[in-house]
Amino acid sequence: MNIFDFFMAINLKQDPQSIILCNSSMINQLLSQYSDCLLHVNEMNSRPSCDDKLQYEYLFHSLRQGDRNIQRWMVPDTFNQNNLELVKQYCGYSTEKVQSVLEILTDEQLEYIRKSFLKGGSG
Numbered sequence: 001m002n003i004f005d006f007f008m009a010i011n012l013k014q015d016p017q018s019i020i021l022c023n024s025s026m027i028n029q030l031l032s033q034y035s036d037c038l039l040h041v042n043e044m045n046s047r048p049s050c051d052d053k054l055q056y057e058y059l060f061h062s063l064r065q066g067d068r069n070i071q072r073w074m075v076p077d078t079f080n081q082n083n084l085e086l087v088k089q090y091c092g093y094s095t096e097k098v099q100s101v102l103e104i105l106t107d108e109q110l111e112y113i114r115k116s117f118l119k120g121g122s123g
Helices: 003-012 024-031 038-045 052-062 081-091 095-104 107-116
Strands: none
Touching: 003 024, 003 052, 024 038, 024 052, 038 052, 081 095, 081 107
C-alpha cells in the first residue's frame, strides 16, 4: 500500500485489509492540507513517539468521513537550473531575484539572453 491508499482508507472509512504502515509524517503532511484535519494532525505531531499503527487508528476513528480530494502537494516551483544560472550571469542578480525575474520572462527573452552568450569564431 502506498500513502494515498492510506489517505483514501482514512477518508472513506474503509479499513485496509493488510496494514503495511507508511511513514506517519507523510500521512500527517498530506492530511494537514485540510482544515478539518489540522487539529488532529497537530495532535499527532505533538506525539512523535507514537506508534504508526496507533496514529493510523487515531486518525481513522477521529476524522469524519469526508469529501477530501487529494490535492497537489505544496512544493516550491522549480525553475530550469540552466535558465536560472543563465539569467543570474546575465543580470548579476541573486538567486532570489532571478526566480522572480524568471516568472515574467518569456521564452523569446530567454532565447535572446542565451544567444548573447554564444561566442563566434572558428573552432
